[in-house]
Each structure stands twice: as C-alpha cells, then as structure tokens.
Amino acid sequence: MADLKYYDVILKPIVTEKSMNAMSEKKYTFSVHTDATKGQIKEAVEKMFAGAKVAKVNTMNQDGKSRRRGATTGKTSKTKKAIVQLTEDSADIEIFEGL
Template identity: 80%
Template sequence: MADLKYYDIIQKPIITEKSMTAMEEKKYTFAVHTEATKAQIKEAVEKLFEGTKVAKVNTMNLDGKTRRRGRTVGKTAKSKKAIVKLTEDSKDIEIFEGL
C-alpha cells in the first residue's frame, strides 16, 4: 500500500442533489484515494477541517465503466467515494457553505 499523507486522501467534494440534502444530517460526501482506509479518511477530515469530529465513515468502491471507441473496448478508472458523518457538537465544513 502506498504511503498516503492526509492531504492526498481527500481528492474533491462530491456535490449532487442527494449529497446536499444529506448535509442537513451532517453527512458530507468526498471522492477519496482508492487505497485509503476508513481510519485514514477520518484522520484526514479532522486534520484538513479544523473543529470537525468524525462519528462515522462509510465508503463505496466504484468500478470503472466500460467504454467503446469503434471496435476497441476499454474501461474508465475505478474510484472510491466516502460519506463522512460528523458528531453533533462538531463544526460544519466550510467548503460546502453557500451552495
């Protein structure tokens, strides 16, 4: 497994209608590194966003989609998604405010 730093684990926030409604329950969705574990994701969120405390982390491994270009068939890259639930006394994550 690669030596991952906390700033390499979280790649970008995922902003969809479903993830925006989940923010009311203090659940935030991120695209994360494919080799990151739940403990690493928890540590990365708590270090990157000051004042946050993670209660739970759910992860999903997404396989690449099959794509065709003429006769050649290939696959897109696989990815991983994490839904992070914060504790009740935790601060909100600032990058999602104002959306």
C-alpha cells in the same frame, strides 16, 4: 502501495442533489483515494477541516464503466466514495457553506 499522507486521501467533494440533502444530517460526501482506509479518511477530514469531529465513515468502491471508441473497448478507472458523518457538537465543513 505508497504511504498516503492526509492531504492525499481526499480528492474532491461530491456535490449532487442527494449529497446536498444529506448535509442537513451532517453527512458530507467526498471522492477519496482508492487505497484509503476508513481510519485514514477520518484522520484526513479532522486535520483538513478545523473543528470537524468524525463520528463514522461509510465507503463505496465503484468499478470503472465500460467505454467504446470504435472497435476498441476499455474501462474507466475505479473510484472510491466516502460519506463522512460528523458528531452533533462538530463544526460544519466550510467548503459546502456557499452552495
């Protein structure tokens, strides 16, 4: 496994109706690298977004979906999702502000 830097950990934000509702409780959802640990995710959020203080991190590993193209079958790649809970005195994450 390669050494992950904090800017390699978070791949993209996940914007769904459920994740937008959770933002009122200061919970933000991100797609993260599959080898990232909770500690690495916490460090990445605190370094990438100024004023953000992470209270806890919940992660979910998602298996790839089965796909067919004619007689050939395969699977899509595995993904990992992280729900980051910020502390009460923490600043909000700016990339979600205009949504």
